[in-house]
Amino acid sequence: MTTLKAEKRSMDVKAKRLRREGFVTGNVFGHAIEGSIPVKMNVADAERLLKTEHKGGQINLDIEGQVYDVLIKEIDYNAMTRKIDEIDFQALVSDEKVTSTAEIVILNREAVVGGVLQEDLSEVAYRAFPSALVEKTTLDAAGLKVGDIVHVKDLDIAKNKDIDLKTDPEAVVLSVIPVHNVVPETEVTTAPAAAAAEEKETK
Numbered sequence: 001m002t003t004l005k006a007e008k009r010s011m012d013v014k015a016k017r018l019r020r021e022g023f024v025t026g027n028v029f030g031h032a033i034e035g036s037i038p039v040k041m042n043v044a045d046a047e048r049l050l051k052t053e054h055k056g057g058q059i060n061l062d063i064e065g066q067v068y069d070v071l072i073k074e075i076d077y078n079a080m081t082r083k084i085d086e087i088d089f090q091a092l093v094s095d096e097k098v099t100s101t102a103e104i105v106i107l108n109r110e111a112v113v114g115g116v117l118q119e120d121l122s123e124v125a126y127r128a129f130p131s132a133l134v135e136k137t138t139l140d141a142a143g144l145k146v147g148d149i150v151h152v153k154d155l156d157i158a159k160n161k162d163i164d165l166k167t168d169p170e171a172v173v174l175s176v177i178p179v180h181n182v183v184p185e186t187e188v189t190t191a192p193a194a195a196a197a198e199e200k201e202t203k
Contacts, residue, residue, distance in 0.1 A: 003060040003067070004049050006039040015086070019043075024084045028061065028068060030091030039063060046084050050075065056101045056123075057135050061089055068092075069130065071100055092130040099127050099166065102157055103136045104173060111142035115176040124157055125166040132162035139173065149175045 006026070009018070015025045024046040029036040039061075053059055053072060061070045070089035078085050090098060101123045109117060124137060137157035139150060152158055153169035 001058065001060050001069075002049065002053055003062055004041060004045060005062045006041045007064055009038040009040040011038055019085065024087060026087040026089060028063070028070065028089045028091055030070075030093065031096065032093055033091055037063065041087070043084065046087060050084065054103060054135060056103070056133070058092070058130065058133050071098060071130075071133065094130055097127045097129055097164070098133075099125065100133055101125050102134050104155070105136050105138045106174070107138055107140045108142035112176055113143065113145040115146035115178050117141060117144075117174050118177050119174045121152070121167070121171060121173045124152055124155065126157065127164040127166060128162055132160070134160075134163070141174075144176050146176050146178050 009025060018025055018040055022043050023040040024043050026039045026041065027036045028039060049059070055072055055075050057072045059070060059072065061068045068089070069092045071092055072087065073090045074086075074088040075084065076086040077083065092098060103123050104121060106117070106119070128134075134157065137155050139155060144150070150173045151169065152165065152167050152171045152173055155173065157163055158165055158169060
């Protein structure tokens with residue numbers, strides 16, 4: 001399991017200043033923790049982590065030598081710079097279910113027959129024990145055709161007996177719709193000219 005190093009953060013120092021100094025701020029919370037633990041992480045370490053881990057991922061968080069089994073609960077990005085501002089973690093307890101999300105990964109998009117995908121959901125919310133947590137659920141689009149609809153209940157994650165879905169099983173994940181024909185550019189450009197000529201003839 002991936003390990004990320006962090007330090008306890010003094011609340012006397014503002015988050016903006018820490019970010020200018022090359023840190024990402026965050027909090028660790030959970031039933032086994034009183035209140036929460038404010039932390040800071042090196043921005044390079046955080047960026048490296050998020051190349052392989054995502055929201056809903058399970059990692060080890062090493063806070064000054066004490067290692068916590070945590071879930072990546074939230075990731076906040078700066079709207080202007082798109083850099084990471086904050087990452088929040090939930091400390092896990094082996095016998096306690098937690099709420100998380102799994103990303104829906106669609107495979108073989110190009111193999112859809114005669115139409116295009118219209119995607120309605122990108123992730124699924126669920127509850128599970130730490131040992132059953134998943135980051136992704138895959139959906140193979142090969143062979144889907146116009147009119148086909150995939151619901152949450154059709155995903156592999158919905159068939160996992162260790163997972164309790166929180167997203168409505170009847171919610172639409174994607175559907176296959178016809179490819180709309182584009183009006184030829186010549187029709188668009190000649191229409192005004194034709195209308196003008198017709199108007200001239202009637203005068």
